[in-house]
Amino acid sequence: MDKGQVIKALSGFYYIHSEEGHIYQTRARGIFRKDNITPLVGDHVYFTYGTDKEGTLEDILPRKNELKRPPVSNVDVGVVVMSISDPDFSVSLLDRNLVTLEYNDIEPVIYVTKTDIASEETYLDIKLICEAYEKIGYTVILPEQGVVLTSEEIHDLLRPKLEKKTSVFMGQSGAGKSTLLNKMDRTLELKTGETSKSLGRGRHTTRHVELVPMLGGLIADTPGFSAIQFEVIDEQELPTCFPEIWEHGKDCRFSGCIHQNEPNCAVKAAVDSGEIEAFRYKNYLSLLEEVQNRKPKYGKKGDRR
Ligand SMILES: Nc1nc2c(ncn2[C@@H]2O[C@H](COP(=O)(O)OP(=O)(O)O)[C@@H](O)[C@H]2O)c(=O)[nH]1
Ligand SMILES: [Mg+2]
Ligand SMILES: [Zn+2]
Structure with a gap:
């Protein structure tokens, strides 16, 4: 066989x-x-x-994992496409995407677009943020300021991450996902510049996906995988989706500490000392609250009847 x-x-x-x-x-x-x-x-x-x-x-x-919208299994790598501006770079959105990928055991790659039109000031701000993510251990691709990359240059940057892997692209509408994929493979001819409105909410349920052989791997031809599986993630699982919080959390006094209001929390100490970025902890807490305030679903595990 x-x-x-x-x-x-x-x-x-x-x-x-x-x-x-x-x-x-x-x-x-x-x-x-x-x-x-x-x-x-x-x-x-x-x-x-x-x-x-x-x-x-x-x-x-x-199956190693299974994404729902659109349906595809065994995803190894998720490229989170973030624009430096238009729409503005949002760390809370980035963290939502990263949590989704971590939860599904998918390796994230952060790719920053529109650096060609960024002012020096904006570029330097975003560069600092990117360095913070690199320190956590994430791969960040930040092209130089004021430069439009050729297809070849994009290939060289992405090939080491995508070779022999199954990959999806995700990120906010307008971030430049379709533009990037088209540059990687001219035959894709994805529409660009579409607003989220013209894409139409609700249609994603029927959207299908194809994997295209590219750079020695397979890449989903459909940009825009929906982030957030907060319907399924629970408060004990959330810390595992923030690598640096998980790492420092091993030193908390209570096992099962969710680093919220517990005393002698090593994560909070690491935030105070600057070892953990305050913005990451803030995003963690707001996602934690979202998980805690979520309406209970019928038929979920832990549902006693
Ligand atoms: N200057 C510049 N414009 C870009 C870049 N990437 C995308 N755009 C523009 O941003 C808009 C949205 O891009 P698109 O690829 O449709 O974003 P998507 O919604 O993430 O697929 C389009 O008008 C693109 O031409 C880039 O790297 N530089
Ligand atoms: Mg698009
Ligand atoms: Zn803790």
């Missing part, structure tokens, strides 16, 4: 990108339908292929 990854699902066919880099058209074995299993774009699968035009998707390997 051959091994590959589903890159497209259309009209009952699953298109599989083999380990050798060929694409096969397959149908899923009947057993999946019977067991109510639907193969997803991103799934690592076993398949057979004879001399017919059609192969058979035989088996689905366990």
Whole structure:
């Protein structure tokens, strides 16, 4: 049997990108339908292929993760696209995206756009913020001020992160996701400059996704994965999504400290001493409150009846 990854699902066919880099058209074995299993774009699968035009998707390997909107599995890398201005760089939005990625065990890459039109003052402000994220351990790509990168230069910056990986792009509307993806692959021809209004809320539920072979990896052709899975994340899980808070939290007096109002909290001490950035802790607290104030959902685990 051959091994590959589903890159497209259309009209009952699953298109599989083999380990050798060929694409096969397959149908899923009947057993999946019977067991109510639907193969997803991103799934690592076993398949057979004879001399017919059609192969058979035989088996689905366990999923590392599964994003819902749009549906794609086994995502390794999430590129968070942030514009330096228009719309303004927002650390609270960035942290929401980072939490979503951390929660799903996806490696974040922060990519800053519109540095070509930034004033020196704005650029230096954002550079400091980027350095704070690098100190935490995140990869940040911040092109030089006043320079428009060529496709080649973008490839060189992203290839080390995206090679052999399955990646998605996310970030605020207008940040430059489509522009960036188009520059990476001219054949994509994604529309740019669309306002969030013209995209239409609610339509994302039916939006499908395809993985495109690029830079030795597979990249989702649909920019704009929705952040925040705060319907599922709980207050004990949130600290695990802030690497530096998690690290310092090991020294808190209480195990299970959520670094909010507990005494002898090592995280609060690290914020006071400047080891943890105050803005990160502030964003942590506001997300924590959001999690705590969320309306309980029926049928959730922990729901006693
Ligand atoms: N000057 C400049 N404009 C950009 C850059 N990236 C995107 N834009 C512009 O910003 C607007 C929104 O870009 P788009 O790619 O549609 O953003 P998306 O909503 O994240 O997909 C468009 O008018 C783009 O031309 C950039 O790096 N520099
Ligand atoms: Mg777009
Ligand atoms: Zn604590």
